[in-house]
Amino acid sequence: MLNVGILGATGYAGEELVRLLANHKEVKIKKIVSKAYEGKKYSHSYRNFVGLNDYICEGLNWNTITKGIDLLFSALPYGVLMENLTEDMMRDIKIIDIGVDYRFMNKDEYSKFYGKEHKSMELTEQFVYGLSEWNIEKIKKAKYLANPGCYATAMQLALLPLIKENIIGEDIIVDGKCGLSGGGRTLTLGTHFVEGNESIKAYKINNHPHSQEVKKGVEFFLDKKIKLTFTPHIIPMQRGMLITVYTELIKDIEYDNVKEIYEKYYRDKQFIQILDKGIYVESKWVKNSNLCHINFEINKENNKLIIIAAIDNLIKGAAGQAIQNMNIMNGYDESTGLSYVPTCI
Known part of the structure; x- marks a missing residue:
């Protein structure tokens, strides 16, 4: 089983990650992180989870964030990951960033669009761009992945x-x-x-x-x-x-x-x-x-x-494509955890 952690799990994209990964046959959710709901049951944030799991939200502690997991999803607001991510943290895990911090931007472009200085731009070139249908060969070999915007x-x-x-x-x-x-x-x-x-x-x-x-x-x-x-x-x-x-x-x-x-x-x-x-x-x-x-x-x-x-x-534009990329990165069938009929109504 692939042990995963989810940062920003109580945002909308984070909730979709938890919901989809909870039913993924190759995955075990080991860590759910939310500053707002630290110490509380995940179902206190999203009542659709009542009685279905016993996840407890952890606080955001960068010193222990990678402990016990193989792959880390980040659904944090822009700027949070790039201000805290280090090469030491990256060494033993895979990372999929659903946020904006490691997509196609140089330092000036990031400042222009997000109004703050990028603190770890040197890490950007280590992240593979995860447009699944167009970059599959590089995604297969990726350790760090930047999920595209919606x-x-x-x-x-x-x-x-x-x-x-x-x-x-x-x-x-x-x-x-x-x-x-x-x-x-x-x-x-x-x-x-x-x-x-x-x-x-x-x-x-x-x-x-x-x-x-x-x-x-x-x-x-x-x-x-x-x-x-x-x-x-x-x-x-x-x-x-x-x-x-x-x-x-x-x-x-x-x-x-x-x-x-x-x-x-x-x-x-x-x-x-x-x-x-x-x-x-x-x-x-x-x-x-x-x-x-x-x-x-x-x-x-x-x-x-x-x-x-x-x-x-929230799915193809965020959590779903992130899981599609996780599947590709780990040699699973692309559709694992994602093959279901849309709800439509």
Whole structure:
């Protein structure tokens, strides 16, 4: 059995890690860490666990954090891991960071997007970027892994095949919509029920870190550059994410040709589903799952290719992809603990 610990276990992504790993046949949860619930039963934080386990939350003690575990998941807020992680702590365990601290960013970019100095940037190059369907060979050999962001996952899965096959131009526009859980569990004015209900709002226009992550991802995987305009929105639902991507075709191409491209890259990828023509993606179809649904239309009049993709921001966009990567890193079947039908309603 793989003994795992989970930092930030009482956040939304942390809860999904606990829920999914509790049913994983190859895993034993040995350590659940939460500053807010130290010494309390995990079910005091999430009542859906009442009577199902006896997990007790530990405090965040960096001196003992790796004791007795083989793999550490971090679902901590940005900045916490990078301020405390050391090479001594990393020596005998594997790490999967669901947070932002070790993704594609240099020191200046991190300061720009997160407003603080990165304290352990030298460790970043030891972390493998965990876009599962596109980096599987490196993930197999990885000891430390940076899990992609939710929007960055959806955008790259939708765009990378098309960019690689040179059928779209470099100017790309993405409209994104995500449920309120994307803002985390800590209550803020923007996620307060009265503020978020019956309303939709844009945020971080031209300044969302996942834009930078996608551009860096395209360079990393394809050695190409794009010009990305991304506008994310918060919408009044609990979970789920849908993006609409607007691109310009640079080749005369038909619907079936585009579908063949997607199938070329995703035919054997069990979590990526390309829907039939005319079936437009809905976020509820992937709810509570590690799936990504993709479809598209061609606008012949304007020579545009419009792509729609949906994921569950807490599963494929966070905990589910992290477990998918854990499976790959440890030689398990990719789908272990993740093969179930979405809830839909």
